[in-house]
Amino acid sequence: MGFDFSTFTTPVTTATILASGATRRQLDDAVRNREVRRLLRGVFVHASVEDGVGLRVQAVGQVVAPRAVVCDRTAAWIHGCEVFDYRELDVPPPVESYVLRGRDPTDRPECAGGTRDLVPADWCEIAGLRVTTPLRTAMDLGCKLPPRTALAAMDALMREHGVTLAKMVRLLPRYRRRRGVVQLRRLVPLTDPSAESQPESWMRLEIVRAGLPDPTPQYWVLVGGVPTYRLDLAWPHARVAVEYDGEEWHTGPEARERDRVRRQWLRDHGWTVIVLTKESFRPGAVDAWIHEVRQALRLV
Secondary structure (H helix, E strand, C coil), X not given: CCCXXXXXXXXXXXXXXXXXXXXXXXXXXXXXXCCEEEEECCEEEECCCCCCHHHHHHHHHCCCCCCCEECHHHHHHHCCCCCCCHHHHHCCCCEEEEECCCCCCCCCCCEEEEECCCCHHHEEEECCEEEEXXXXXXXXXXXXXXXXXXXXXXXXXXXXXXXXXXXXXXXXHHHCCCCCHHHHHHHHHHCCCCCCCHHHHHHXXXXXXXXXXXXEEEXXXXXXXXXXXXXXXXXXXXXXXXXXXXXXXCCCHHHHHHHHHHHHHHHHCCCEEEEECHHHHCCCHHHHHHHHHHHHCCCC
């Protein structure tokens, strides 16, 4: 006889589920069959429960120590900005939480972290859980993550929470001598809340790294004076655009046909449209499309 997981309408730990009478195999099967959703490492909820900030706060609260501050990618997740890679969607990383110096860090297998120099202005409280503010989270990730992922997270936190460039610049001196500060100093001037997806941030970073002119993000092409076609990144005067085709929005015959008609119109009207996919960011692939952009801009 199977175990009824429908009662878990709030986040619970593995230990709680097993103490309720389920076996580890039943839990694994429920996750595999999408009856139960894994929220974090060692934290689960019934699949029918809708995601949201409140649910995420409850999930993290199951494993962090009292008075700890949730930081880095876990903080960004709570703030509604996903910064996990594809593998981590199946096997979530530990919750990242830190305590102030002089306190004992969380000692649980579901958590990672340690001590960090934080002041009260660095965190906010959400339903009783201490979480680094979107500003502090953006700056910490700018130091800690690889450049592409870091810029995408910083852009997202700007877009969703009103983090500004001026606020980032004012906070920079506190990061002096911290590991990753050199990268952070390079990324802060590049942040832009107009980026609507991680790949848009990745494209912009590679373009800047290559020394190309800054493109205009989210540029509207007018047809008969009406904004009709929006381009991810564009150099309007040169009529050159770079676009990203993600699986979520560009899969299926209708979406592909819509893209084909749209891009054919652009090309018929003098535009060069360079289309990228996730394969465009694999080792060795970036140089190829950057060269294509250079040629289109007549810089070679």
